[in-house]
Amino acid sequence: MRLILMGPPGAGKGTQSAAVCDRYGIPAISTGDIFRANVSARTPLGVTAQTYMDAGEYVPDEITNAMVRDRLGQPDCARGFLLDGYPRTLEQVKELDEILADLDVRLDGVLALDVDSDSLVKRLLDRAEREGRADDTEEVIRRRQEVYAEQTAPLVSEYDARCSLVRVDGNGRVDHVTDRVHTAIAQLRR
Numbered sequence: 001m002r003l004i005l006m007g008p009p010g011a012g013k014g015t016q017s018a019a020v021c022d023r024y025g026i027p028a029i030s031t032g033d034i035f036r037a038n039v040s041a042r043t044p045l046g047v048t049a050q051t052y053m054d055a056g057e058y059v060p061d062e063i064t065n066a067m068v069r070d071r072l073g074q075p076d077c078a079r080g081f082l083l084d085g086y087p088r089t090l091e092q093v094k095e096l097d098e099i100l101a102d103l104d105v106r107l108d109g110v111l112a113l114d115v116d117s118d119s120l121v122k123r124l125l126d127r128a129e130r131e132g133r134a135d136d137t138e139e140v141i142r143r144r145q146e147v148y149a150e151q152t153a154p155l156v157s158e159y160d161a162r163c164s165l166v167r168v169d170g171n172g173r174v175d176h177v178t179d180r181v182h183t184a185i186a187q188l189r190r
């Protein structure tokens with residue numbers, strides 16, 4: 001099973017990704033988590049990524065693409081994976097096409113989580129308080145929403161036009177959203 005999970009910051013991608021990966025026994029590849037791990041470990045990649053993350057901007061494509069190419073080539077991805085937070089730009093879509101072609105595999109589909117914009121900022125502010133994520137100040141949260149709308153939202157129509165994309169209502173209780181996500185995956189596999 002090879003999936004992309006899309007959705008704006010705060011849509012619940014991390015939570016839903018964990019539920020899907022658990023059920024299908026595939027690794028969740030979250031570029032945000034990989035960047036955060038590198039920031040915590042103060043690796044050269046983390047030092048570079050942090051300036052972008054702290055501003056709510058995207059890390060440059062060449063850095064992100066190289067990291068994902070390396071990750072998807074690892075043995076645990078051979079049976080499948082779920083990409084959470086990648087691709088986020090049209091350049092990354094092109095690179096992912098090439099990575100998949102090089103690995104001789106195909107995507108099963110794309111899930112797009114839809115959440116009302118008012119709920120997104122509220123969820124992120126709550127999470128910032130709970131988890132103390134440095135990239136979650138109110139100003140940065142708003143900038144991240146803008147960057148998503150400008151650079152990533154167009155990818156939903158791109159994937160809609162070219163492969164199976166299912167929109168999932170991400171509002172409401174987490175377990176209800178998870179049920180809808182599983183139903184959407186069943187739809188993709190038909």
Ligand code: AMP
Pocket residue numbers: 009031032033035052053054056057058059060064084085086087088092135144
């Ligand atoms: P996330 O946890 O997925 O919202 O990602 C947190 C931050 O990591 C983003 O705001 C970006 O700065 C960076 N990031 C994560 N994924 C990507 C990506 N695919 N392209 C560029 N930057 C990314």
